[in-house]
Amino acid sequence: AWQRPGAERLAGSHESVASWRPLGEHRYAWDKSGRLTGHEMWSKTRSEQETRYRYDNRDQITSVLRLNADGPAQEERYRYTVNEQIAESRINGILSQHDYRNECVTQAGDSRYEYDTCGRVIKRTEQKRGFRPQEWRYRWDDFDRLREVKTPDGEVWQYRYDAFGRRTAKRNIIRAAWKQNHHTVSEVRYQWLGMALSASEKRYADGSPALREQWHYRGGFELLAKEARAAND
Structure with a gap:
């Protein structure tokens, strides 16, 4: 509260x-x-x-x-x-030094950033001394909404939105393919009250619920409480 x-x-x-x-x-x-x-x-x-x-x-x-x-x-x-x-x-x-080009940060410490012609980050490379480069890739749609993220460990997160531009889910398509892994969260679903996030639910790779969170507001936007409940509660 x-x-x-x-x-x-x-x-x-x-x-x-x-x-x-x-x-x-x-x-x-x-x-x-x-x-x-x-x-x-x-x-x-x-x-x-x-x-x-x-x-x-x-x-x-x-x-x-x-x-x-x-x-x-x-x-x-x-x-x-x-x-x-x-x-x-x-x-x-x-x-850590920070470098910029056209108001966009191109390097911050060990991380380098690349952008598309719309100024959206499409690649981040982390190069720490003594380690292999780690690379993240980002894909966007025509409405500047993040659609996909590929991580250095080979995982792929995809994002869905409703007609109002609100994110309704993110899903790890690599984890979801291994349905026998009951202890790995592969999807998060979101619910909205107007433009305020009202609930989210994390799901395991087999589709069973893992954790549900709810947000309670006063007057529509003033956050009063957050409630979290595990699937076995």
Whole structure:
């Protein structure tokens, strides 16, 4: 469930099981300009992770600091061009340069991007030192809707839409061919309430349901709660 202060900014959320016994809590902090400055994840007894955000005078994030209860802190830093594009990022001390052409990013760290004549990404190649290149390919339709993604491990995801352009399903055609694999999700179906996502259902390769999620709104778009239910619940 989500809670909001008078300014309609999210102040907190709670996680619970079907009996509504709390499992955890998320807390949010905002500055006077309406920018998110803090996020805390709480278990029943302690803060598990705290994230702090800083901005420049253009409202661009310049640093993200994550403090973990059971691990080292993680830090991200960003520098921007005069066109407000990321020029470089430094994540946990690792520097990544960003290059652009015609407002499209062509390289970001270990990843290179290629585009079609409409400016849509059609290929991403990740080249890490000491490893083979990993390649993703993307296919689009005439309405700029993503239709297919091919991943480096040979999997193929295909996407379907309704007449209003809303995504109704994504399906892994490789996994679906192995119907005996009962523990692999091969399809996700979506339901809508107007233009707001109201439910999704993950299905295994044999067609049986795996997980159903529902979103509850107030006034059509203000998210109040998300409900998740496994198939065996």
